[in-house]
Amino acid sequence: MNINLQSFQTLETPFYYYDLDLLHETLRAAVDEASKHYFELHYAVKANANPRLLEVINRHGLGADCVSGNEIRAAIAAGFPADTIVYAGVGKTDREIRLALEAGIGCFNCESFPELEVINGLAASLGVRARVALRVNPNVDAHTHHHITTGMEENKFGFQLDEVVEAVDRCRFLPHLNWMGLHFHVGSQITDPTVFRALVDRVNDLQSFLVECGMAPAEVNFGGGLGVDYDDPDGCPVPDFATYFGIFADHFEAREGQRVHFEPGRSIVAQCGTLVSRVTFVKEGRHKRFVILDAGMSDLIRPALYQAHHRIENLTNPSGETAVYDVVGPICESADCFDKEVVLPIAHRGDLVALRSCGAYGEVMASRYNLRDLPAARFAGV
Numbered sequence: 001m002n003i004n005l006q007s008f009q010t011l012e013t014p015f016y017y018y019d020l021d022l023l024h025e026t027l028r029a030a031v032d033e034a035s036k037h038y039f040e041l042h043y044a045v046k047a048n049a050n051p052r053l054l055e056v057i058n059r060h061g062l063g064a065d066c067v068s069g070n071e072i073r074a075a076i077a078a079g080f081p082a083d084t085i086v087y088a089g090v091g092k093t094d095r096e097i098r099l100a101l102e103a104g105i106g107c108f109n110c111e112s113f114p115e116l117e118v119i120n121g122l123a124a125s126l127g128v129r130a131r132v133a134l135r136v137n138p139n140v141d142a143h144t145h146h147h148i149t150t151g152m153e154e155n156k157f158g159f160q161l162d163e164v165v166e167a168v169d170r171c172r173f174l175p176h177l178n179w180m181g182l183h184f185h186v187g188s189q190i191t192d193p194t195v196f197r198a199l200v201d202r203v204n205d206l207q208s209f210l211v212e213c214g215m216a217p218a219e220v221n222f223g224g225g226l227g228v229d230y231d232d233p234d235g236c237p238v239p240d241f242a243t244y245f246g247i248f249a250d251h252f253e254a255r256e257g258q259r260v261h262f263e264p265g266r267s268i269v270a271q272c273g274t275l276v277s278r279v280t281f282v283k284e285g286r287h288k289r290f291v292i293l294d295a296g297m298s299d300l301i302r303p304a305l306y307q308a309h310h311r312i313e314n315l316t317n318p319s320g321e322t323a324v325y326d327v328v329g330p331i332c333e334s335a336d337c338f339d340k341e342v343v344l345p346i347a348h349r350g351d352l353v354a355l356r357s358c359g360a361y362g363e364v365m366a367s368r369y370n371l372r373d374l375p376a377a378r379f380a381g382v
């Protein structure tokens with residue numbers, strides 16, 4: 001990580017710090033590997049919608065994957081061409097659908113029969129045809145935290161496999177829809193390659209079946225999900241995109257001329273972001289020692305929400321004698337804890353502390369709980 005400790009000393013904490021050089025390096029790797037196979041990338045804006053990051057990501061030629069009207073607005077404001085935007089979500093409102101139709105987005109990833117009817121009706125009222133893909137729930141277990149598993153039958157997302165033929169029929173019947181193909185997304189922070197292999201096998205089977213039914217999809221979108229190394233951000237700053245895309249290139253039975261899309265979020269932005277905080281107090285309890293930071297779960301909710309692990313480093317005192325601490329925030333919730341029983345160099349009031357790999361699902365999930373200020377964002381690089 002490219003950190004200038006001196007320059008941090010005078011800054012108010014907490015803040016998100018983004019290493020834009022690393023973001024460029026990550027984007028170059030992702031685009032290089034995807035383009036070897038003619039795969040098209042749409043950055044998942046939900047991972048981090050900071051305008052400066054969106055602008056950098058757009059410069060590398062990715063499209064955008066959005067899940068709300070405001071994400072569509074943010075993507076367009078950052079320069080993403082509307083026709084490279086795909087739009088998923090189980091609860092798109094009429095207002096959001098209208099906004100997407102008026103903007104002329106590339107594709108709606110539709111998740112239910114009533115949604116197809118509503119998009120058709122709104123497209124009719126605007127005198128346009130909406131391009132739609134069907135989000136299919138492939139019933140593949142992502143082997144990740146249950147809050148970020150999305151492709152199992154019990155999850156709310158997408159059509160069930162046995163509904164797909166009827167859904168394609170419906171798209172073809174509705175005059176203001178143009179059926180483009182299939183969309184999948186089975187979960188996030190997936191580090192087990194066999195999950196992606198299982199997804200490809202499921203998609204191959206479904207595609208063969210649809211082709212037999214005379215319903216060949218022109219496009220397939222495999223969503224996002226590639227995980228990052230939260231334990232060793234310096235050892236693995238850039239995810240292994242070659243292996244990831246290689247699984248799809250080697251095993252997906254693409255049809256002639258078929259377009260293949262991906263929606264990476266975390267794998268693009270996680271490692272370039274660090275949450276920088278200060279030690280407010282070191283509290284010596286009877287049973288435990290607490291490092292109390294000025295950052296809390298309102299700034300970074302992942303540990304509280306997903307029991308996520310972020311590497312914690314004392315920037316002021318990076319080496320030397322160590323102690324065991326619970327590292328917590330100031331918020332009135334017991335869940336406001338970043339890590340328990342972590343071995344760190346001895347901490348003192350005023351030390352700067354880094355929570356690493358916070359670029360994805362960090363700043364974008366910050367809230368004003370306890371009426372705290374939202375964290376600032378700072379950047380190195382252009």
Ligand SMILES: Cc1ncc(COP(=O)(O)O)c(C=O)c1O
Binds near residue numbers: 047223226360
């Ligand atoms: C539909 C969809 N696509 C893409 C993503 C991005 O996933 P990730 O950040 O794991 O790459 C998500 C995240 O939940 C999603 O819901």
